[in-house]
Amino acid sequence: MNSFQAEIEITAPRDWVWWAWTHSERITKWFAPQANLEPRLGGAFELFFTPGNHDQMGTKGCIVTLWEPQERLGFTWKGPDDFASVMNHEKALTYVLVTLSEKEEGTHVLVEHFGWGETEEWEKAKAWHQMAWPQVLSSLKKELESGKGELCCAP
16 A cells, blocks of 8 residues: 655654544644644544634545554545545545654654555545655654644644
């Protein structure tokens, strides 16, 4: 399956990193200004990048597809509205897998993004996400290491 990876080392315990990915009140500190996360298999994984508007620029309807506490989190994904025609409908959602590994001085975070199509529009969407995921991880690192996380990739 067509995929790519982004990764980062964070000087924070693995349980802090897990909590940051799986709780609405934490993910809004570093990823999106609003969220609806249900931390369980089949639960919602919805991020809203335009406050007050849950129908644009968000992952409305996305769900948790893999739940291995403290180790792996999988979820369906929708891209920005610019790519909605190619990747934001039920039969064309992509999938994200977050894997956390304990390291001597913190946590290694690996994000794998799967399910990309082969057309030129898919390539543009993939390129945008290849740029965005390192920014997301940098924001997570900054939040957990300094308490000064910035919202990533806001329009």
